[in-house]
Amino acid sequence: MSVGLSPAASSPASKGRVGPRGGRAGRAGRQSLAAYLPAAIVLVAVFLLLEYGLSALQIESFLLPKPSAIAASLAANWSTGRFALVPAAVATLQEALLGLVIGTVAGLLAAFATARWATSRQFLLPIAIAANAIPIVAFAPLLNNWFGLLNPFSKAMMAAVLVFFPVMANVTRGLVQVELGSLELMRSYAASEWTILRKVRIPNALPFFFTAMKIATTLSLIGAIVGDYFGGSLSSLGRRIVESAASLKFDVTWSAILFGAVSGMVLYALVVLAERLVIPWAAALRGDT
Amino acid sequence: MTNAQDPNGPVVRIAGVDKTFDRGDGVVTHALEGIDLEVARGEFVSLIGPSGCGKSTLLRIVGDLISPTSGTVLVSGKTAERARMDRDYGMVFQAPVLFDWRTVEDNVKLPLEILGLDSTTRTKRAREMLDLVELGDFLKHHPYQLSGGMQQRVAIARALAFQPSILLMDEPFGALDEMTRERMNSEVLRIWERTATTILFVTHSIPEAVFLSSRVVVMSARPGRITKIVDVDLPRPRTEDSREAPLYFELVTEVREALRSGGAELDDSGTVGGAPSAERTMAEGSVG
Numbered sequence: 098m099s100v101g102l103s104p105a106a107s108s109p110a111s112k113g114r115v116g117p118r119g120g121r122a123g124r125a126g127r128q129s130l131a132a133y134l135p136a137a138i139v140l141v142a143v144f145l146l147l148e149y150g151l152s153a154l155q156i157e158s159f160l161l162p163k164p165s166a167i168a169a170s171l172a173a174n175w176s177t178g179r180f181a182l183v184p185a186a187v188a189t190l191q192e193a194l195l196g197l198v199i200g201t202v203a204g205l206l207a208a209f210a211t212a213r214w215a216t217s218r219q220f221l222l223p224i225a226i227a228a229n230a231i232p233i234v235a236f237a238p239l240l241n242n243w244f245g246l247l248n249p250f251s252k253a254m255m256a257a258v259l260v261f262f263p264v265m266a267n268v269t270r271g272l273v274q275v276e277l278g279s280l281e282l283m284r285s286y287a288a289s290e291w292t293i294l295r296k297v298r299i300p301n302a303l304p305f306f307f308t309a310m311k312i313a314t315t316l317s318l319i320g321a322i323v324g325d326y327f328g329g330s331l332s333s334l335g336r337r338i339v340e341s342a343a344s345l346k347f348d349v350t351w352s353a354i355l356f357g358a359v360s361g362m363v364l365y366a367l368v369v370l371a372e373r374l375v376i377p378w379a380a381a382l383r384g385d386t
Numbered sequence: 387m388t389n390a391q392d393p394n395g396p397v398v399r400i401a402g403v404d405k406t407f408d409r410g411d412g413v414v415t416h417a418l419e420g421i422d423l424e425v426a427r428g429e430f431v432s433l434i435g436p437s438g439c440g441k442s443t444l445l446r447i448v449g450d451l452i453s454p455t456s457g458t459v460l461v462s463g464k465t466a467e468r469a470r471m472d473r474d475y476g477m478v479f480q481a482p483v484l485f486d487w488r489t490v491e492d493n494v495k496l497p498l499e500i501l502g503l504d505s506t507t508r509t510k511r512a513r514e515m516l517d518l519v520e521l522g523d524f525l526k527h528h529p530y531q532l533s534g535g536m537q538q539r540v541a542i543a544r545a546l547a548f549q550p551s552i553l554l555m556d557e558p559f560g561a562l563d564e565m566t567r568e569r570m571n572s573e574v575l576r577i578w579e580r581t582a583t584t585i586l587f588v589t590h591s592i593p594e595a596v597f598l599s600s601r602v603v604v605m606s607a608r609p610g611r612i613t614k615i616v617d618v619d620l621p622r623p624r625t626e627d628s629r630e631a632p633l634y635f636e637l638v639t640e641v642r643e644a645l646r647s648g649g650a651e652l653d654d655s656g657t658v659g660g661a662p663s664a665e666r667t668m669a670e671g672s673v674g
Contacts, residue, residue: 278481286473296500303487378528
């Protein structure tokens with residue numbers, strides 16, 4: 098599992114210059130709609146292909162159910178019945194969010210410590226990089242054992258461990274990779290280390306942090322669902338997936354997967370929204386609309 | 387800003403400064419040797435010389451960004467460190483070093499925030515300075531929306547905002563094209579005349595040094611030392627016409643010959659051999 102070190106934020110030096118005046122906003126709105134059109138066409142085409150192509154190709158429904166069958170099962174299992182999906186999704190989302198918060202806070206603390214003390218960087222960073230190479234989901238059964246099978250914490254911790262590394266690695270970079278010129282400037286003002294942290298390092302690290310959060314939201318859902326797979330409360334997305342598949346109710350399995358996918362997209366979109374609000378200059382720098 | 391012990395004495399007094407860099411692998415670079423220099427209040431002094439002559443190093447020693455290996459630097463009668471802690475310096479580097487997350491106005495306010503000035507004063511000062519560099523219409527823009535020349539003007543406004551007693555400029559226009567550079571030269575002179583600041587200015591360009599300075603300090607490389615100091619008695623105020631005066635050409639020639647006798651290679655445009663020092667890149671500097 099790769100940590101993805103801030104592809105967008107890592108090259109502030111290569112900033113594209115835009116004109117001295119704004120005037121991009123109006124055009125940008127139309128541009129972005131047009132930009133989504135090809136993706137929308139592909140999506141519709143895939144749906145149509147699945148709906149009408151599958152039976153034409155005589156693919157059995159247990160291999161790949163039709164979109165209409167999945168829609169029907171979504172309606173049937175929305176919030177009631179053996180495979181009630183909404184309460185399951187809410188439970189898993191809670192585990193994921195709890196893990197996201199724990200992992201992010203821990204990752205931030207580790208990043209600040211790592212950036213602040215060169216010695217802790219010497220000790221922590223190699224360990225973090227090595228630990229990042231471990232397929233952490235392998236620990237899921239152990240976490241269930243440590244925190245209790247039915248305790249949502251065991252799932253949240255799975256998510257937290259996954260979230261921790263990208264947050265720590267990215268934010269550390271953002272805090273440390275400050276232009277030497279900025280540090281000399283602050284030194285010429287006789288600024289304290291605390292002032293430099295507040296006025297240079299933290300703003301510099303914000304784009305790195307948001308990049309990490311885009312990865313972390315997805316990872317937190319993976320952690321929670323994988324945690325569910327290894328047992329726990331019956332009402333969780335992971336259990337729904339395992340049990341519906343075991344009872345050959347694949348349309349339900351797909352419905353549960355759809356819930357996971359939508360949750361992931363919503364979390365991601367929230368991060369993007371927060372990024373636009375908190376650091377609008379970063380998007381402008383990248384040339385995003 | 388700070389009272390010197392002797393108001394008529396030099397603002398900067400450099401005596402016997404040596405600087406060697408030991409990279410730790412046995413290679414010792416002798417960057418500066420036996421530098422003596424005094425800069426009077428209100429003077430505009432340029433340091434010029436080939437790459438590796440230590441002119442930027444000397445500027446950084448004066449600004450207490452690095453320490454000399456031996457020798458002393460006094461600024462307004464104080465040690466360089468004391469002067470830095472007293473915020474006597476305004477600095478402008480080759481890269482404008484503006485923060486993209488701040489607007490133009492907020493970038494200029496940065497040193498004022500660090501000085502702890504109240505917000506009314508900060509706003510007033512920042513706007514004054516931006517008017518001075520003729521960027522009053524760009525207060526709410528972000529740095530990446532400005533051209534290179536405009537960014538450097540913001541950096542100058544920021545350096546002047548807290549009224550430093552000395553302005554240290556390290557090849558501030560090295561990355562700009564010739565036309566922009568000449569315009570910026572006139573602008574710096576105008577600002578210097580209006581603010582009566584003392585300026586120490588590092589450059590690669592002979593025309594720039596002569597046009598701007600009251601004195602041009604010519605340096606040679608390996609080891610870096612001062613080979614000649616050329617007094618520039620071109621009348622002031624200097625305008626674009628000054629660049630066509632016979633005396634101007636004589637002085638350019640004098641600086642050129644001083645550089646050549648120091649062993650520097652020159653190109654046609656009057657730029658001292660070697661590209662301007664590569665822009666400083668990201669450094670994984672320790673925070674601690």
